[in-house]
Amino acid sequence: METPLIDLQYPIGKPPVLPEQPLTATERAGYIEQLAALPAQLTAAARQAGGVRLEQPYRPGSWSGRQVIHHVADVHLNFYLRFRLALTEDNPTIRAFDINAWAELPDNDAVPVTVSLALLEALHSRWVTLLWHLTDEQWQRTFYHPLYDRTYSLDQALVQYSWHGRHHLGHIGLLAA
Template sequence: MSQPFPDEHLRFPIGRVQLPEQPLTAAERTAFIQQLAELPAQLTAAARSVGGVRLEQPYRPGGWNGRQIIHHLADMHPLLYARFRQALTEENPTVPVFQESAWAELPDVAATPITVSLGLLEQLHARWVNLLHHLSEEQWQRTFYHPRLQRTFSLEQALVQYAWHGRHHLGHIRLLA
């Protein structure tokens, strides 16, 4: 049996994602949608709690700092929302991927106040959650292909993955407190 990484609890403060093998119930979907709806306010509260100086420090050795995490979410979540829209309008599209570590090093990450990214996330999640509340049972089973992971995701699985993604990085911000 393999040993976990020594900093597993820092890398994955809420554990690793567990994607569903079976269709979700309506109540389960609603709970994951609620997690996406609540994320922007939770991130804002966590960032305030941590404070500006601590947000400039990494949550673990070799990890991103709080500023990079917040800007990463604002970079990635529009793409995740677009994946839903693509899957709803195309047959099993191949979705674009990006070099998130390289994006975290771009100069705007250090130069842009986190309030800009927190505001973007608030507005984006309002729109995304509205879309999710209007999907039919059939639409939840639509799919997209992720070339880096070399696998197909249903929109239900993507919902679970992306709700986890937000909570995962929220956990990183909370580690800075």
């Protein structure tokens, strides 16, 4: 039996409901560890899928595996900057961007996935190190997202952003299966 489309689009499930209360230290550590593990997991899944499969969509009409990996690098660069902005400015308004237009920029075809995987490895090393050093007070700092007209605490961003990495890892996993 064919897997329903919804499972291909959301292989690990829909985005989580964000917590209204501060996370516990244990909960935070779990999400940080997920972010820490992502680059190696993504690299392993990409290697398992192989270059031919990475050029294919993971579901009908979707981005290719290569586009997904470049997208994760694009988005996580922004996530990292949002954390740094929120930690150094008072509820800054962050910059939304057009993920589909970014995915069409010419470097996406010209750069192999290994470059974005190396970028993610370095970026997550820096980002995760920052996260391990934050105080309880810093986790309650916020930024404002104009597209969703919503203020997010860093705790909430952590939950959302760790999901984002695992979500796309699931897509590469579909190509590696």
